[in-house]
Amino acid sequence: xxxxxxxxxxxxxxxxxxxxxxxxxxxxxxxxxxxxxxxxxxxxxxxxxxxxxxxxxxxxxxxxxxxxxxxxxxxxxxxxxxxxxxxxxxxxxxxxxxxxxxxxxxxxxxxxxxxxxxxxxxxxxxxxxxxxxxxxxxxxxxxxxxxxxxxxxxxxxxxxxxxxxxxxxxxxxxxxxxxxxxxxxxxxxxxxxxxxxxxxxxxxxxxxxxxxxxxxxxxxxxxxxxxxxxxxxxxxxxxxxxxxxxxxxxxxxxxxxxxxxxxxxxxxxxxxxxxxxxxxxxxxxxxxxxxxxxxxxxxxxxxxxxxxxxxxxxxxxxxxxxxxxxxxxxxxxxxxxxxxxxxxxxxxxxxxxxxxxxxxxxxxxxxxxxxxxxxxxxxxxxxxxxxxxxxxxxxxxxxxxxxxxxxxxxxxxxxxxxxxxxxxxxxxxxxxxxxxxxxxxxxxxxxxxxxxxxxxxxxxxxxxxxxxxxxxxxxxxxxxxxxxxxxxxxxxxx
Numbered sequence: 001x002x003x004x005x006x007x008x009x010x011x012x013x014x015x016x017x018x019x020x021x022x023x024x025x026x027x028x029x030x031x032x033x034x035x036x037x038x039x040x041x042x043x044x045x046x047x048x049x050x051x052x053x054x055x056x057x058x059x060x061x062x063x064x065x066x067x068x069x070x071x072x073x074x075x076x077x078x079x080x081x082x083x084x085x086x087x088x089x090x091x092x093x094x095x096x097x098x099x100x101x102x103x104x105x106x107x108x109x110x111x112x113x114x115x116x117x118x119x120x121x122x123x124x125x126x127x128x129x130x131x132x133x134x135x136x137x138x139x140x141x142x143x144x145x146x147x148x149x150x151x152x153x154x155x156x157x158x159x160x161x162x163x164x165x166x167x168x169x170x171x172x173x174x175x176x177x178x179x180x181x182x183x184x185x186x187x188x189x190x191x192x193x194x195x196x197x198x199x200x201x202x203x204x205x206x207x208x209x210x211x212x213x214x215x216x217x218x219x220x221x222x223x224x225x226x227x228x229x230x231x232x233x234x235x236x237x238x239x240x241x242x243x244x245x246x247x248x249x250x251x252x253x254x255x256x257x258x259x260x261x262x263x264x265x266x267x268x269x270x271x272x273x274x275x276x277x278x279x280x281x282x283x284x285x286x287x288x289x290x291x292x293x294x295x296x297x298x299x300x301x302x303x304x305x306x307x308x309x310x311x312x313x314x315x316x317x318x319x320x321x322x323x324x325x326x327x328x329x330x331x332x333x334x335x336x337x338x339x340x341x342x343x344x345x346x347x348x349x350x351x352x353x354x355x356x357x358x359x360x361x362x363x364x365x366x367x368x369x370x371x372x373x374x375x376x377x378x379x380x381x382x383x384x385x386x387x388x389x390x391x392x393x394x395x396x397x398x399x400x401x402x403x404x405x406x407x408x409x410x411x412x413x414x415x416x417x418x419x420x421x422x423x424x425x426x427x428x429x430x431x432x433x434x435x436x437x438x439x440x441x442x443x444x445x446x447x448x449x450x451x452x453x454x455x456x457x458x459x460x461x462x463x464x465x466x467x468x469x470x471x472x473x474x475x476x477x478x479x480x481x482x483x484x485x486x487x488x489x490x491x492x493x494x
Contacts, residue, residue: 031045042083078121090121147219169188203217229246269403275401280374285408287407306339347370361373407443408440470489
């Protein structure tokens, strides 16, 4: 594969050397390597590749588009890559206007036709026909059943899969945009075999059915290796299984895709050399995604970045990620003490949950390190109060706290339904739900001086509130009144 694209991307010498050495050792697709190291904005990378190096894309890059595969096949067209604003395709069909009109029924993205080698397109079309997704039959092999279930969940943008025993059947539900949606009900004659195989894949004790268990496995889904975290728990009707889909493409977004209304102010905090920055919110509010995405904005080649996580969900290059292991004595506080001897610049703490961790986080911040940490709190003032409750000294906190971001996740109005000015019952994009994707609703306080902490505790500090963000996103047509009410923000719209 041509390495000339590295020159076109204007990579500096260090990054270019890293990519070339990785390519020489692995022979992986050069685009995958560049994206793996997050050296270039994805939109820029794949737009350039589609324009000048389509041979790097054909059959090499997997995309998950809302356009049915059948339509691609019927129109003699192949998808090359999908970015935030564009869908790049190649075709041997001469009816270009018809192709674009048909695809526009399914997406608002700009359709870009790329000239590619005729034989390459034919080959890719044949592979597309062979790999066409079919519904799983119960009588098929259990491994195929699992793989198809995982493929379908990823296709539906699910974050979790719930496999639940009923009386004489079992149900599969997908969590999509934070809401559990029933997928299918199956007869229970394969349930025991299905659970046993999932537990075996996840390195659990297959014979143990009385206790909760945790595990994980990795599987190649449509040419991409995706990690899955699995938990089982015994219920009165049998073991229930929950599978978390750890899809890096979903979690590691471009930071502009988070919907962070205070983006400039938030990114300004990455310029500090020391201090404590908090990301707060309930479980499932997207704190990990915000942290991972923010870390992409830090000069990780010029600074030493460590993370302490429980568990480590995704492994990234040039960040030194440490897994909490309490059985081995590796808890948050012990790891943080050890980190002080490893010349860190930036430390990311998965969660401050006890006095020792809070003290060590502040000690790191006080000794010339920038510390990001999460807390389970619901607003800006309670975040400071929580730290004080955990034993943080107010004197230190006044000088070390740099900023507090508190967040919730809201479902976004489906762009196709928005275009049609109303929910479409049979919308191909959102499956008739009226929503597609999620955005952050945030509260943010930038701490500029010790007095700001005092004003915050005395309810005198002005900061960006949830209500301001709700009204902003309502005005922009990103969320709707029903979602505002679901999240409990009725007071903001009265």
